[in-house]
Amino acid sequence: MKRLYTAADLTEAYxxxxxxxxxxxxxxxxxxxxxxxxGEIPFTQAYPELWIEREQDLERARKLVTEFEARTNSDVYVDCPRCGEENPDNFETCWHCGLPLD
Ligand SMILES: [Zn+2]
Structure with a gap:
């Protein structure tokens, strides 16, 4: 197993x-x-870690992580033309009204 990533929380890890x-x-x-x-959580090593089972997947996995981070860290938003809600620019449909976004 190879360690791929240390996540900020379990949601991100999942x-x-x-x-x-x-x-x-x-x-x-x-x-x-x-x-x-x-109370009993050690301050170190408490973050969820993602480990890759097969070493040959590691390089591909790293690439996916990079893409994942680029998406989740994106602070570019588009306004939905129908309802006006902000959507991250990688969203394919409006989270609010479901309108397909370009
Ligand atoms: Zn909308």
Whole structure:
């Protein structure tokens, strides 16, 4: 197993695991249960880590992570022409009214 990524939280870790699974890459989350408890969490190594099961997937997985980060860190928004709500520019349909966006 190779460590791919340290996620900020479990939600991000799950998202990324699903994204990798879609690409046919098997991964595991370590420290999955390190968060959510109270008081007894060590300050280090508590972040969920994503590990790739097969080393040959690592390079492809890293590329996906880079793309994932580019998407999630995007602060470019488009206004929906129908309802006016802001959407991240990678959204294909408006989160609010479902109108397809360009
Ligand atoms: Zn809309």
């Amino acid at each position: 998202l990324m695991r699903d994204m990798l699974a879609d690409a046919g890459i098997r991964s595991r989350i370590l420290n999955e249960h390190a968060q959510g408890g109270t």
